[in-house]
Amino acid sequence: MHEYSLAHSLLEGLLEHLSAHPVEGRIVKVHVRQGELLILSEEALREAWRILSEGTPLAGSELAIEKVPVVVRCRACGYEGDARYLVEEGWHQAIPILSCPDCGAQVEILEGRDLAIVGLTVEERPGTQLPSG
Amino acid sequence: MHEIRTGFGDILRRQLELAERNYELLADRGVRAINVMGAIGSGKTALILRMAQRLQGKGVRVGAIAGDVAGDDDMRRFQAAGLPSTMINTGDDCHLDAHRVGHALEDFPLSAVDVLFIENVGNLVCPADFPLGTDQDLVVISVTEGDDMVRKHPKMFSQTDVVAINKVDLAEIVGVDPQKIVEDYRKVNPHGRAVLTDAKSGRGVEELLSALGF
Numbered sequence: 001m002h003e004y005s006l007a008h009s010l011l012e013g014l015l016e017h018l019s020a021h022p023v024e025g026r027i028v029k030v031h032v033r034q035g036e037l038l039i040l041s042e043e044a045l046r047e048a049w050r051i052l053s054e055g056t057p058l059a060g061s062e063l064a065i066e067k068v069p070v071v072v073r074c075r076a077c078g079y080e081g082d083a084r085y086l087v088e089e090g091w092h093q094a095i096p097i098l099s100c101p102d103c104g105a106q107v108e109i110l111e112g113r114d115l116a117i118v119g120l121t122v123e124e125r126p127g128t129q130l131p132s133g
Numbered sequence: 134m135h136e137i138r139t140g141f142g143d144i145l146r147r148q149l150e151l152a153e154r155n156y157e158l159l160a161d162r163g164v165r166a167i168n169v170m171g172a173i174g175s176g177k178t179a180l181i182l183r184m185a186q187r188l189q190g191k192g193v194r195v196g197a198i199a200g201d202v203a204g205d206d207d208m209r210r211f212q213a214a215g216l217p218s219t220m221i222n223t224g225d226d227c228h229l230d231a232h233r234v235g236h237a238l239e240d241f242p243l244s245a246v247d248v249l250f251i252e253n254v255g256n257l258v259c260p261a262d263f264p265l266g267t268d269q270d271l272v273v274i275s276v277t278e279g280d281d282m283v284r285k286h287p288k289m290f291s292q293t294d295v296v297a298i299n300k301v302d303l304a305e306i307v308g309v310d311p312q313k314i315v316e317d318y319r320k321v322n323p324h325g326r327a328v329l330t331d332a333k334s335g336r337g338v339e340e341l342l343s344a345l346g347f
Binding site: 009010023025040097118 | 289
């Protein structure tokens with residue numbers, strides 16, 4: 001259930017950001033990028049957000065989660081790109097494998113472990129001027 | 134509706150920065166740290182005690198940090214074995230994080246140890262998303278958890294390079310073939326090392342230490 005502590009960090013970060021960079025209008029969606037390697041339940045994260053954001057200016061906003069695929073780099077052969085995936089019958093999930101798809105050496109992870117807020121959807125209030133951005 | 138792009142930062146990057154700070158502190162003091170993760174009752178504490186015993190026999194000074202939601206039982210076990218140790222009670226959190234470990238390191242007698250085992254909260258899943266700044270990760274599972282552990286938590290194992298499959302002495306009793314776990318693990322992590330251990334008797338502990346590079 002680490003979704004709650006991560007939702008809390010996202011919320012705190014965004015509230016802090018908004019106090020420095022206020023937006024006009026009601027925030028209805030908060031766009032989040034979630035790395036594929038995180039062992040994180042999207043549903044639990046959304047639910048945690050719903051509960052933790054109550055009583056804050058973000059109450060009623062929804063988390064829109066975009067999964068970010070793994071990008072790897074091979075130090076042995078220089079490959080940089082998508083990871084290889086293991087698909088096993090009955091596992092119900094394609095598993096990114098941290099081996100080079102070209103030469104089989106162990107790879108480093110360039111992307112796939114991040115959790116970041118990347119955008120907001122704001123409902124315009126009649127008569128208000130929206131910031132450009 | 135209006136879209137605003139905002140990139141005010143990756144919250145896990147903050148975790149990573151704190152972890153890097155811990156890593157630098159430990160490196161600076163010449164301490165090698167290992168983050169020991171695994172479910173409640175998998176045998177993390179017992180394995181750490183066994184490894185500590187072997188390492189001490191080779192003249193290596195070992196310390197331990199016990200991470201638990203509550204209670205000081207594990208720290209007492211470490212202390213009883215003569216290891217410099219401290220504990221982190223997380224309150225309600227299901228994992229240690231770099232921030233908490235950073236505070237624990239501030240007060241830890243780092244000059245008295247060469248190797249520091251950081252025993253994470255008993256929980257197979259959550260700790261994986263929080264780097265602590267250790268040199269290595271070790272995941273401990275026990276055969277009593279079933280032979281389908283890797284299939285149930287593939288992403289956990291695909292990112293862990295050393296796995297101890299503990300309590301192998303009970304494998305027959307619980308009807309689990311440890312080799313099945315090893316095979317699954319090799320599929321998700323061709324570079325990793327799985328070691329069969331029995332912390333109670335000490336079986337496999339030497340091999341586990343060698344898998345960790347000792």
